[in-house]
Amino acid sequence: MYRHGFGLNAEVEHVIENDYRSPVIDYLRQNDFRATVEGLEILLAREFGFCYGVDKAVDYAYQTRRMFPDRRIFLTAEIIHNPGVNQRLREMGIEFLSGRYRSSVTYEDLTPQDIVILPAFGAAVEEIERLRARGCTIVDTTCGSVIHVWKRVEKYARDGFTAVIHGKYRHEETIATSSRVAQFPNGRYVIVRDKDEAQLLCDFITGTCSAEVVRERLGHAASPNFDPARDLVRVGIANQTTMLSSESLEIAEMLRRAMAARYGEAALNEHFRSFDTICSATQDRQDAMHALGELKPQLILVVGGFNSSNTSHLVEIAAEYCPAYHIESVADILSAETLRHKHWAKPEAEVAHGWPPPLPTRIGFTGGASTPDRAIGDVIL
Missing domain, CATH: 3.40.50.11270 (Rossmann fold)
Structure with a gap:
């Protein structure tokens, strides 16, 4: 191998550069990540694109x-x-x-x-x-960040801790991560998509939810023969590297509190482990999105594959500040008034009408960690 x-x-x-480099992005990098053209102020996030x-x-x-x-x-x-x-x-x-x-x-x-x-x-x-x-x-x-997560969940399995993985159970990375746990005879895992699913585990640990409810809601995203009574006594937290980092940290804290309530702070180390497996590149791009939002653009366009997890979380953050649209490429700008985009919580793309604000205006741009500079530059042009 x-x-x-x-x-x-x-x-x-030179071949890669020829395929993916953008002179527009080069110019913005050299000019404090902003430019003004005929009443349009362009703001580019300071961390974006290929990680x-x-x-x-x-x-x-x-x-x-x-x-x-x-x-x-x-x-x-x-x-x-x-x-x-x-x-x-x-x-x-x-x-x-x-x-x-x-x-x-x-x-x-x-x-x-x-x-x-x-x-x-x-x-x-x-x-x-x-x-x-x-x-x-x-x-x-x-x-390498994915491999770091693998090493962590493998150690959990060796030490008899169930890996609670914050991720999307059908995502390639999470499938690969959970398979690392399954290598061990007593390896156990359960995947939680969000805080609501994590709360189910917390409620079971603290005695306010039955094992049947946990199995019904999360059995499809857990190791074979998952038994909450056996497998939620000792848990270790990990995450898909492209998830919303703030949510991963919140989920870890939720489970820490539940374990402390069940077993006491003095015994917490015997029942709970959590190590930072958040990807630094994911974190940097999410932080940059918050910084871009604080510049108060009237609109933010986020460029990246519709199946890109990290891109969907960027547009979720952007929407906290102003209208935001996730597009795959310049081809999704159908006309001056119509835009094909995907909402982070919906399965299919849709078309927005009357999307651009009138000039003069300020528009922010960024791209997911798998988006080439050229794709972002083409959208700006």
Whole structure:
């Protein structure tokens, strides 16, 4: 398994720059992240776009294509949640084994001559074992922040603590994280999407909710044969790295208080563990969104894949300050009056009418951690 690329950074750097760099974004960076054009004041968040984990994943994918120009190359899933980047990889001849870009090739069709790239989110343990059984060459682009979470939940499992994972149970990263727990004979986990689901666990711990209710509401997002009476005696907190960081911290505190109420502060260390697994890049972009909101724009446009978790949380924060829209690309600006966008709490995109404020106005812009500079720059133009 290749985890550090192929030493071809210099050879692919100019190609990546040509694909994703934006002169508009370069200009704004050089001019205090703002500009005024014909009554429109443009404000750009100070932290946005590709994070270090995404940079690494894209770089490794390009290196892999350069290293193996004549071999079949596959991704287990989207390398990151950005349609433009995934489409570019398809144009480079890299095929997908799952998801909306899935090709006709299945895992059973893979041979020892094939190259398979694991995405930035990582992959489940059983999925990696399937690839090894096929004899494929594996290129691992898993983000270091994700691996940090894996190490934490593995330690919880070894020490007999159930991992309570704040995340989206169908998200690739959370699937991969929970699979790390399942490696251990007595490994247990339960995934909570939000504070409401975390409150169910707290209510059971403090004796105000039955095990049946917990299993009914969260059984689909828990380890097999999850038993609240057995598995919520000792818990350790972890999170999907792209979740809303403030909510992850609140959930950890909710569970700490519940355990303290049930077992007492003196015994808390025997029943509760929590370590900071919040991704610094996610935190930086969320902090920058708050800072952008405090500049009082009349509107904020957040650019990123509609299936991007971190992008959806950015627009959720933006909406605290002013009207905010999540769009995938400049193609979603349908006209001067209509805009295709996705609300963070709704499953499908919708169309807004009369969305732009009249000039003169101030509009803020940012992009998720998987959004190239070019996609943001194209929207500003």
